[in-house]
Amino acid sequence: MIDDDKFIIETQSLSRHFGTTQAVESLDLTVREGEIFGLVGPDGAGKTTTIRLLAGLLNITSGSATVAGFDLQRQAEAIKPRIGYMAQQFSLYGDLSVEENLAFFADIYRVSGEERQQRTERLLQFAQLTEFKQRRAVHLSGGMQKKLALACTLIHQPQVLLLDEPTTGVDPVSRREFWDILAELHHDGTTILISTPYMDEAERCQRVGLLYEGRLMMCDQPRRIREMTAGELVEFHVEDWQRTQRILAGLDGVLEVQTYGNVMRIFLDSADKRLPSLEAALRAKKIPYRGLRRKLAGMEEAFVSLIRSVED
Numbered sequence: 151m152i153d154d155d156k157f158i159i160e161t162q163s164l165s166r167h168f169g170t171t172q173a174v175e176s177l178d179l180t181v182r183e184g185e186i187f188g189l190v191g192p193d194g195a196g197k198t199t200t201i202r203l204l205a206g207l208l209n210i211t212s213g214s215a216t217v218a219g220f221d222l223q224r225q226a227e228a229i230k231p232r233i234g235y236m237a238q239q240f241s242l243y244g245d246l247s248v249e250e251n252l253a254f255f256a257d258i259y260r261v262s263g264e265e266r267q268q269r270t271e272r273l274l275q276f277a278q279l280t281e282f283k284q285r286r287a288v289h290l291s292g293g294m295q296k297k298l299a300l301a302c303t304l305i306h307q308p309q310v311l312l313l314d315e316p317t318t319g320v321d322p323v324s325r326r327e328f329w330d331i332l333a334e335l336h337h338d339g340t341t342i343l344i345s346t347p348y349m350d351e352a353e354r355c356q357r358v359g360l361l362y363e364g365r366l367m368m369c370d371q372p373r374r375i376r377e378m379t380a381g382e383l384v385e386f387h388v389e390d391w392q393r394t395q396r397i398l399a400g401l402d403g404v405l406e407v408q409t410y411g412n413v414m415r416i417f418l419d420s421a422d423k424r425l426p427s428l429e430a431a432l433r434a435k436k437i438p439y440r441g442l443r444r445k446l447a448g449m450e451e452a453f454v455s456l457i458r459s460v461e462d
Contacts, residue, residue: 188355244288293324
């Protein structure tokens, strides 16, 4: 349950520089208690640095941040028992079994006795790893490794989960299973901040923040972000997308052209008014196309459009 009046994560002008590189710059961010908040942005946008700052793993260059009521400048160590941090790369011990990895993290967080046994058994079931508990982590599939990493992150029952692209590189079925686990955690009141390159995952978040060159460019509900795109969207398939892009970009009423392989997505000021001239231009240049249809803008198209508007 989200508490709209309580921010469990709050930053003010948070910045982190590496020499002359501004990885995060003047970040003002709030995450409500019990919320699933998504961070998206291109590679190098500052997502990993932001999460590592909030986990107390990096020093703050300037600005401030609080997590679970603790000041990251003065109390970075105090927040660690209250958060669960999962790095982008697999960082568990490959030579240890699933059960031994859980035991190792239980030792770190001083979870012992009957409580330790109960949590271990519950997490093994939760992550669907019970039958693999004796298998070495290095011999698990990519999806199983991700679920084991999450289980280890949860052994001390953190208030806040900080997840850095946790499903990158795993198959679609494993991604869905991972998000089923997150949905249960969210239902139980865990606050989740997750960075992701997948726009379908961004759609699952209550709010999403777009990071670009270390700055927060946009922060809102996915539905509202989709509604920010200008014009009406049409989509079709072509073979020579480069030539098609050059031709269509100069037509009246074309607001933006996006390409995804051989898929063209065109924003028009009015689909009813412009579609006849668009098709006429394609025929005149003898460009074969197929599957022309209107389409509601999704998160992917919205973020590409927003980033381009910043670059322009």
